[in-house]
Amino acid sequence: MPRFQEILLVLGQLNYTWTNTESLLIYLIAGLAEVDKETAIVIFLTLNTTRARIELVERLAKLQKTPPDRRRAILTVTDQLTRKAKLRNKYSHCIYSFDESGSSAKTQLMRVFDAKDEIRYGKMEDLDDAEIEKIRSYIFDIREINETIWRLVRQYSYPC
Template identity: 35%
Template sequence: MAVFVSKLPPKPDFDMLAAAAPASADRRTFVLALMGNLICSWSNNESLFIYVLMILLRTDEASAAVVFATLNTTRARLDLIQRLAKIRVTDKALSKNLTALIERFSESTKVRNELNHCMFIFDSAGAITHTQSMRLMETRASLRFGEIKALDESRLQEMVRTTHEMTKINREIWDLLPRLEAHVYGVKPQGVPRDAA
């Protein structure tokens, strides 16, 4: 009779982790705060694209939000915005600005997705040391699951940089919105003097 060997990982020693957790609380709180800031910044930026969609569809906020929510992935939402921009935005500089913002947001999304779709690995002291991706990594030769990456200082700095980049993107989307609206509706942007060209 064949011996069955479980493929499950070993169950963590929760009592040991609970006893050790207070010693690593400051580090864990710092890491979780970085993740929280990044995810909050990302969510605010994604939500701002509702207004881009509202302008491009020439509709109201509620209708744009319905379209936005009906598309169930960020990629699908951004694809729709880019396609609408091709038919609505004839100003090359404005189109280039919008495309650049979408590309930068998409780059930031990779970091957010990595942290939002993973399992966190703790050491015996209760510190978060690694992440294990919940994505399949497919190459021509193989299919792997669960890439493990260290949550080291370099990775934490990447989170800080990404959050700063999201803050910049947020400000730039806010600056773009009145310009986009004025272009799509054929009016002068708010705040531009009447005698300005």
């Protein structure tokens, strides 16, 4: 498979796995807020960032009515998801460039970095074999988080 297609495939897998897993926050919202799934979907969709959705779940978990063991389990999974969001955000908010043959790829971050007396922007990085393996590892980790959330939803009998 040409490098260009390999990169598109792995980035597509990252995006799909992330989106699928983030949507499971709906069930945690439903259970923790004690609302039905439809109401939780409206809440989830009203919050327009991953960070806001995770923060809502964390805040609901921290309410006194949430048993301590449940709170710990949910906060552990949201912490894992937050850590994995960094790589997902990197690859969702960059520009990709390939050489003429499609075999060499780079990312250019779409961020401005303010220094004391100058700005820098568009940090470029190689998208090499090591980085692709890192993405694949993250995909595996996100799938494990997905399984953990499903286990918690079933364990606590949250609305599905």
